[in-house]
Every structure is written in structure tokens, then in C-alpha cells.
């Protein structure tokens with residue numbers, strides 16, 4: 001009874017109406033001077049994603065590895081990619097890495113699995129404890145390195161390894177405009193132009209060594225990705241990582257930039273678009289990155305041994321890159337076998 | 348004077364912090380401000396439905412404020 005009453009009130013009292021169609025608006029996009037209903041908000045977000053897909057050539061890719069953390073940003077990205085790329089015949093493969101961060105990782109894994117199932121794509125779940133025998137916190141502790149840097153290294157390595165083994169054209173990650181702004185402002189503060197140049201909407205592939213990155217949410221803010229997930233009923237796990245430092249610089253920058261955006265609507269999108277435009281310049285200012293091949297696992301490395309093989313050798317006595325690659329080959333083979341079985345059944 | 352004050356029960360996610368707010372305004376954006384947050388970093392939800400920043404809040408109701416910022 002009360003439910004019905006309050007939702008009637010809600011419709012009648014919607015304070016703003018959609019600038020496009022006049023339906024009740026759910027959001028104001030101040031910088032674009034728009035109020036949008038759920039339908040037109042969805043279109044607004046997907047238009048921004050479409051720009052990046054076109055620019056990076058993602059819609060012409062054959063196969064894309066999609067990094068699915070279980071959180072809202074990668075969830076919004078996968079949902080959008082699955083619906084937007086359906087007509088283009090791009091094969092999407094979801095990859096989730098269970099880092100072994102306790103309850104947080106278990107919940108994230110459940111949501112990642114649920115989401116891949118919902119959008120109808122295969123999901124490769126890499127459980128570190130099962131594949132390597134160690135979790136991220138154990139690796140970090142035994143190597144005496146900060147958990148976040150070990151976590152980043154492990155994620156980058158595994159995503160790239162899956163993409164190389166699957167012969168994918170791209171790895172798509174759910175970094176939002178807010179992430180890109182925070183990371184680049186931090187790099188500017190430390191005058192690390194090489195770091196800035198790596199945060200373009202896409203990075204290039206080095207055949208057989210490293211697969212390029214693409215960031216479809218480059219122009220989509222975190223608030224937009226949250227709202228997109230909510231209105232589309234996309235499953236995600238909303239929680240902070242328990243190992244996150246108390247006040248990471250990126251977090252502080254985000255808070256500051258959002259205050260700035262409130263006072264000066266449009267400053268974030270202006271920054272992001274100009275950053276995109278100037279990426280070539282930052283790239284030329286950066287170090288010339290020449291990739292070699294890790295002598296243990298054969299993947300991209302700046303030295304003789306890659307960071308992942310160095311870390312795992314230090315902790316377990318053996319470099320584990322090749323072991324990870326072999327495990328991935330096995331999973332991909334059984335995935336292919338399953339698919340051809342389904343095709344046989346389907347026909 | 349006390350007539351214009353709205354008592355709201357707010358749940359903040361993902362922290363899962365519960366707060367009772369006495370709001371001297373009537374709009375969603377005023378609630379966000381009263382919580383010391385920026386409208387750019389949250390989505391306010393009523394019974395599962397996202398609210399517009401200009402929507403009117405009602406005395407005694409329960410609202411969920413979802414923070415958009417995530418660590419990574």
C-alpha cells in the first residue's frame with residue numbers, strides 16, 4: 001500500500017524532466033546542460049563509449065579480453081560492450097582474477113561470474129591460490145613489497161598472458177574518466193611523462209609479447225558508471241578493497257577534482273578531451289620503451305626477467321610465468337572444446 | 348521554525364554507515380551538501396530508484412546515498 005503511494009508521489013513530483021523527451025529525469029549532467037531520463041542517460045553514456053570504440057578501432061577487433069573485477073566500473077563496461085558490439089561480431093572473453101583478499105575477493109568473484117553469465121560471454125576465473133599456490137597478500141608479505149604494487153603487477157601480467165594466449169587484439173579495462181584524471185594528475189605532479197603517455201584511450205600491441213589496452217570508459221565518470229549500472233540492473237559488488245591504504249593520493253585527487261567540477265562544471269571532460277589530444281606529445285617526451293622477452297616466460301619484459309617471474313621466483317623459488325601461461329592454455333582449450341560441442345548441439 | 352526541518356534516515360554505501368539527518372532544505376542536492384559530499388560523487392536512491400538532484404525529499408523517509416568513488 002505504502003509502496004504504491006510513494007511511487008505515485010515520485011512520478012508526480014519528479015522535479016525535472018528529460019531535456020530530450022520530457023519524461024521524469026533521473027540525473028542532471030551539468031556540464032552538458034542536460035537533464036536525462038533513464039533511457040536517454042543510457043544513450044548519453046553509450047555515445048561516449050562509442051566515440052572511444054571508434055577511435056581505438058575496438059569495433060573492428062576480432063577478439064577482446066575484458067577485465068571483470070566484479071565492481072561497478074568494469075560491470076558497466078562489459079554490459080555496454082556486450083550490447084554495443086553484438087552487431088560487430090567481436091568475440092568477448094571475460095577474465096576475473098581472484099587475488100585472495102578474503103571475503104572481498106569471494107564476493108567480487110561471484111558478481112563477476114554472474115555478470116558474464118548474464119551478458120552471455122565465457123568467463124575465465126583465475127584463482128591465484130589455485131594456480132600459483134599463493135595469494136597477493138602472501139606474495140607481498142614474503143617479497144616485502146606494498147600489497148597494491150604487487151596486486152597491480154599480478155593483474156597486469158595475468159591479463160596480458162590471457163590476451164597473448166587467446167591471440168586477442170585488445171584487453172579492455174574499466175578505468176573511468178575519474179581514474180584517468182587522478183592517475184595522470186599524480187604523474188604530472190611527479191613529472192613522470194612516460195606514465196602519463198601510458199594512460200591514453202588505447203595502447204599499442206607488440207605482437208606475441210604484449211597486447212594493447214583499451215579503456216572504453218575513458219570519458220565516462222564514476223558517477224555515470226554507477227548510475228548506468230543501477231538503472232540497467234547490472235550485478236556488481238560495491239565495496240572498498242580491505243588492503244587499500246587509508247588515504248591514497250588518487251582518492252584525495254578525486255575528491256578535490258569533484259569539488260572543482262561542482263564549482264566549474266565541464267572541467268573534467270575538458271581535461272580528458274585535451275589530454276587525449278595531447279597524448280602523442282607526452283608519448284614523444286617519454287622514455288623510448290623497447291620491449292625485450294623474459295627469458296623464463298617469453299612475455300614482454302624491460303629486463304632479462306619480467307617483473308612477475310622475478311617476484312614469484314623470489315617468493316617461491318621458481319619463476320611462475322610459464323606455469324600461468326600453461327594453465328591459461330589449458331582453460332582456453334577446454335573453452336574451445338565446449339564451444340564446438342555447443343555448436344554441434346545447436347545445429 | 349522547526350516545521351521546515353525534515354528528519355531523514357540515510358544509509359551511506361559502500362561504507363554501510365547509517366545517519367539520521369535533520370535537513371533544513373527539501374531537495375536531494377541539499378541533503379548531499381548536508382552530508383559534506385559533492386553531488387558529483389554520489390547517487391541518491393529511494394526504494395531502488397535513483398533520484399534527480401532537484402527531487403524533493405520527504406520528512407521521515409529512508410534514503411540510500413551511494414558513493415561512486417572507488418579505490419581501483
Ligand SMILES: [Zn+2]
Pocket residue numbers: 018019020021022023036037038039040
Ligand atoms: Zn528522455
Ligand SMILES: [Zn+2]
Pocket residue numbers: 294295296297298299305306307308309310321
Ligand atoms: Zn616472465
